[in-house]
Amino acid sequence: MPHFKLFMTLTGAALAALMVLMFITSLFEKRNNAAVKAAILILVCGAITMLPYLLDDTYKGLIIAFDSMVILAGLYLFIPSSFFKTDNEPIASGQIDERTIMFSRNELKPNTQHYQQYYQMHPEHLENDEQFRQLPGLLSPQATFYNPLSFRATDALFHIVDGLHQYVEGQAKDTSHSVTPDKYGQFIKQWARKSGAVSIGFTSLKDYHWYSVGGRGERYGKKIDKQHHTAIAFTVEMDHEMVAASPRSSIIMESANQYLQAGIIATQIAMFIRNCGFNARAHIDGNYQVVAPLVARDANLGEIGRMGLLMTPEHGPRVRIGVITTDMPLPVENRKYDSSYEDFCNKCLKCAINCPASAISDINKDIINGVERWQINSEKCFKYWCSAGTDCGRCMSTCPYSHPSNILHNMVRWSIRHFPNFRYWAVQMDDFFYGRKSTPAKLPKWLQTSN
Ligand code: SF4
């Protein structure tokens, strides 16, 4: 009997310690509701710790039942993923025409040749696109979440990103070199991390990584030339506080901020590679020739989640991606499919429930472009952006993978990846502490325009 009592006490103490960590983390993250719930659970777990010594031997059965339940639940929840069979993901086969994406369609002006050509090719898009053209639009003073400070700051940031476009391409220097692919790879990885990248990887380029036809600026209507064989993909983190207030104005300012950071890192690496005598092109906001999330996925930086964004092990979808394509020899690695994201997305659905435009599918994957995957309804999503004035990001902020990087959330993300049975429980816990349908956080104080 003393062993059973001790086990129950230790279980209670371990759970109480976990709740103390949850309480402190929630206070730091200003999640008051979660902190209150954690405080109540600290008391409950404290009571479990004391209970065995308050009960006499008449309650022996109760203590044994509790201990057995804890052991069985622990064994069930923490069966490692190697015990489960996972299917290999089929690879995409089709290429995307960049002219069909919403940013490209947004740039079409009525009564122009491109406008007429596009809607002759895609008459099914005309009615929808005329609707979003009637709305205020991104960064408009008439938009719902107009904020004079952050909208102007965002405009400034995008202006500087546009200024980087002149550096994305260039002539490779005529220079000799005697550096191994591994050394180049190591140097680029370290430098990118020092410059602010969170993760970085290399992959061989496939046809489906490239847009088939350009859809913006001077590339409009031109066939994309698949000029390089290798890609470098990296991610930069978006600030959690700025994302948490989405769809308010902080989200678009943070998007622009991180597009700029990704743009600086990508252009500096592309220029470095050209200085080493190899061809290279940076792919940055407004100037992509490749589908960045697919390149990043194949460079082993994450998997595509239900909301259609790259889900990374470090910050979930709360990242921006930069890509450089090149003919520099680099140590590319084969893609390792991680089924944990898809399995978790099948159980979670939080982005679909919280999307204000109902643009995210709440059913399992479809076959799209030759591959089984989720696709958001980009028309509905973009229409919402045009009335909000921001790039919304509600899906990103409510995703359980997006929580800040700290001991507690890193532990949960790690367990989600490695223990399949833990995933359902993780969704329940996330709902319990943060709500199934959550309300956006307030704008950070320094962005608020009224005192
Ligand atoms: S950005 Fe907003 S509107 Fe678009 S899919 Fe995400 S939650 Fe929905």
Ligand code: SF4
């Ligand atoms: S919110 Fe849930 S369902 Fe949506 S991408 Fe994140 S983990 Fe997947």
